[in-house]
Amino acid sequence: MTGAPRAQLWAERHQIVLYLVAIAVGLIVGALIPAAHELEVAISPAIxxxxxxTFLGVPFTRLADAFRDARFLTTLLLLNFVIVPVIVLALSRLVAGEAALLVGVLLVLLTPCIDYVIVFTGIAGGAHDKLIAAAPLLMIAQLLLLPVYLTVLAGPGVLEGMEIAxxxxxxxxxIVIPLLLAALTQWVAPRVRWVAAVELGAVGVMVPLMMITLFVVVASQAGLVLANLPGLATVIPIYVVFLIVMAFVGAGTSRIARLDVKSARAVTFSGATRNSLVVLPLALALPAELALVPAVVVAQTLVELIGMTIYVRVIPRLIPARRG
Known part of the structure; x- marks a missing residue:
């Protein structure tokens, strides 16, 4: 009984180091084992x-309150669909002369994340329940606006072959299926006296699950990035700069909007994390002349995952709990 909590506390205390180890091992496996790309089929199940x-730890009665937080939702949408496109426009000019690089950068940086951003936000003490509630809005908004932004910034031809599927x-x-399963579990647990077991189990497996997810994503995608590394030399700095800029832009926007600390952290994480794993199928469906686009998208995933392990330490300091 005492061993499990002790191991759990140790894992939580060293979780950032453990996540970096998972990423490093994933990179090594992806670089040395050609068949590692087949792990791609495990990405969606792992996430x-x-x-x-993660949803098990969110009381579903709070989701309605989160959805009614108009100030938070307005700030979130403004940051992701007004401010971020302006920043992306500026950064993308560095690759404006190379179609594949430009399309890849635009495709991934214009789409806010709806999945593991929730987990990283929770680790950093942000309002991850509000991001869960906002996920449908973020998805609908990017579905509607991405074609518009791509047409304006890259030309109408880029939309050929793309699907919303x-x-x-x-x-x-x-989002929907894990959320419904978590709601069902929360509903059943009190009736069969599983509450303590469910809560303890959810907390206890979070770090290992995150490590597995990071490993699967990185190992399956590392080969594609490494094989195209010379062609990606320009976009990797763009992704790094984007993460650095968005930390301050997200914090500043939240401060102007007078959000509470947890909401501010959630908004900042949302502005920085992108929907790379979702737009990858779109990138793979592009014409042959844009064959480098999938590698451009995947490169952002790897940079972002490393960046998020830094964010979970930096953002609580940039947006401290004592902020008034």
Missing amino acids: GVLLYV PFLEAFVFL
Whole structure:
């Protein structure tokens, strides 16, 4: 009995180091084992299970309150769909002369994340319940606005061959189904006296689940990035700068909107994290002349995952609990 809590406390105390280890091992496996890319089929299930466990820790009575927080939702939408596109426009000019790089950067940076951002926000003490409630709005908004932004910034031809199916599938399998299963578990648990077991189990497996998810994502995608590394030399700095800029822009926007600390952290994480795993199928469906686009998208995933392990330490300091 004492061993499990002790191991759990140790894992939570060292979780950032453990996440970096998982990413490093994923990179090594992805670089050395050609078949590692086949782990891609495990990405959605891994994220789905991770989100299910995350949702178990959110009382569903709070979701209605979160959805009614008009100030939070307005700030979230403003940041992701007005401010971020302006920043992306500026950064994308660095690759404006190369179609594949431009399309890849626009495709991934214009779409806010709806899945593992919830987990990282929770680790950093942010209002992850509000991001759960906002997920449908973020999904609908990016479905409607992405074609407009791509047409304006890259030209109408880029939309040929693109479908909305990956967005809808991601929303159903990564948000709706895990959310419904978590709600069902919360409803059943008190009736069969599972409450303590469910709560303890959810907390206890969070760190291992995150490590597994990070490993699967990185190992399955590392080969694609490494194989195209020379062509990605320009976009990787763009992604790094984006993360740095968005930390301050998110915090500043939240301060102007007078959000509470947890909401401010949630907004900042949302502005920085992108929907790379969802837009990857869109990138794979592009014409042959844009064959480098999937690698451009995947490169953002790897940069972002490393960046998020830093964010969970930096953002609580940038937006401290004592802020008034």
